[in-house]
Amino acid sequence: MIELGLTDGSFIDELIEITAQSLAQLEIQEHFNIVKELGRGKYGKVLLVTHCFKGTPMALKVLPKASTQLRGFLREYCISLYLSSHPCIVGLFGIAFHSKDHYCFAQELVSGKDLFAVIKPRVGIPEPSVKRCVLQIASALEFIHSHGLVHRDVKPENILLLDKNCCHVKLADFGLAQKRGTMIHYIRGTLPYMAPELCTLVLLEGQEEATAPPLHVEPSLDTWAFGVLMFCILTGYFPWECCTASDDFYQEFVEWCVLEEKATNEKDAPSLWKRFTPEAMEMFSRILALDAERRCTVGEVRLYVEKDWLKEETVPLDLSSDSDLYGHLTELAKLNIIVGVSVT
Ligand SMILES: Nc1ncnc2c1ncn2[C@@H]1O[C@H](COP(=O)(O)OP(=O)(O)OP(=O)(O)O)[C@@H](O)[C@H]1O
Numbered sequence: 001m002i003e004l005g006l007t008d009g010s011f012i013d014e015l016i017e018i019t020a021q022s023l024a025q026l027e028i029q030e031h032f033n034i035v036k037e038l039g040r041g042k043y044g045k046v047l048l049v050t051h052c053f054k055g056t057p058m059a060l061k062v063l064p065k066a067s068t069q070l071r072g073f074l075r076e077y078c079i080s081l082y083l084s085s086h087p088c089i090v091g092l093f094g095i096a097f098h099s100k101d102h103y104c105f106a107q108e109l110v111s112g113k114d115l116f117a118v119i120k121p122r123v124g125i126p127e128p129s130v131k132r133c134v135l136q137i138a139s140a141l142e143f144i145h146s147h148g149l150v151h152r153d154v155k156p157e158n159i160l161l162l163d164k165n166c167c168h169v170k171l172a173d174f175g176l177a178q179k180r181g182t183m184i185h186y187i188r189g190t191l192p193y194m195a196p197e198l199c200t201l202v203l204l205e206g207q208e209e210a211t212a213p214p215l216h217v218e219p220s221l222d223t224w225a226f227g228v229l230m231f232c233i234l235t236g237y238f239p240w241e242c243c244t245a246s247d248d249f250y251q252e253f254v255e256w257c258v259l260e261e262k263a264t265n266e267k268d269a270p271s272l273w274k275r276f277t278p279e280a281m282e283m284f285s286r287i288l289a290l291d292a293e294r295r296c297t298v299g300e301v302r303l304y305v306e307k308d309w310l311k312e313e314t315v316p317l318d319l320s321s322d323s324d325l326y327g328h329l330t331e332l333a334k335l336n337i338i339v340g341v342s343v344t
Pocket of ligand 1: 038039040041042043044045046059061090107108109110111113114153157158160172173175
């Protein structure tokens with residue numbers, strides 16, 4: 001029995017070594033019946049399969065060898081496996097293998113939609129469902145962070161629903177997960193869930209190196225993404241496209257944060273945020289603290305869950321169709337991000 005370090009993520013390297021030594025080679029069709037494709041992401045696809053002998057339905061994540069490094073596949077599989085005991089994290093069967101063209105591992109089948117699919121444009125999802133969902137994701141993220149890991153891809157597409165009212169949800173996709181402290185040197189492309197400190201590492205067209213110093217992966221990156229996700233599912237809009245000086249919506253929020261440091265003032269809330277109660281704004285100011293060091297932990301959302309988050313009469317958004325951010329919800333979800341990482 002190996003001794004596993006529990007809080008610094010070091011056990012992952014040991015699991016990767018062991019798994020690498022025993023990774024079987026087999027062809028998918030020889031062991032599984034492919035029923036249909038369940039979904040597709042930037043890195044691969046997920047197939048609904050049944051085991052040829054046992055008939056067990058599974059969600060098989062299939063990553064092409066041509067675009068996937070073995071080490072990256074093993075890291076995703078080992079991190080997913082280690083965390084899969086949490087009730088709000090997708091379960092695993094302990095089955096991983098490689099075929100001629102793919103790396104694969106079998107996940108528990110979650111039969112509902114993902115959270116992105118149930119967000120009503122410009123409306124979001126009902127506040128009680130948001131709260132149920134947010135509490136479960138906070139619990140999953142606390143579990144991940146307590147093991148010295150960071151998810152790094154918290155977004156509605158990676159939250160799978162077992163029912164349409166979010167009574168039971170599961171966090172999926174550990175393809176970008178890293179040990180806390182891993183260094184990020186640069187990023188290509190942005191997503192609205194990316195924290196401001198991460199956006200400083202975005203490479204512009206033709207640029208080879210980021211001008212900002214490298215960043216350590218910290219749980220505060222997940223906290224920020226969690227805050228953006230909360231905004232998205234409460235409103236059906238993104239709060240901004242990305243956290244840069246050229247994004248007016250983000251700049252409006254930054255200005256509000258500066259004022260909020262002095263005193264909460266409803267009048268000062270940016271147009272997109274006017275629908276929230278002062279209590280919800282206080283919560284957002286802590287979860288989306290611009291300074292990562294001052295950002296609260298995901299679990300602090302529990303302090304606000306008994307309070308109302310949306311005002312009873314929602315203030316209509318003062319947006320022309322051109323600046324309607326919902327248009328970006330689908331487009332931005334498809335953006336590619338390439339993150340350069342090196343382990344310290
Ligand atoms: N266990 C599962 N059960 C049912 N459907 C699933 C399961 N896992 C993933 N899916 C579906 O497949 C889609 C893609 O899966 P996943 O996010 O793991 O792929 P990816 O290539 O890593 O995506 P991304 O581009 O977000 O990184 C999900 O959005 C979801 O709709």
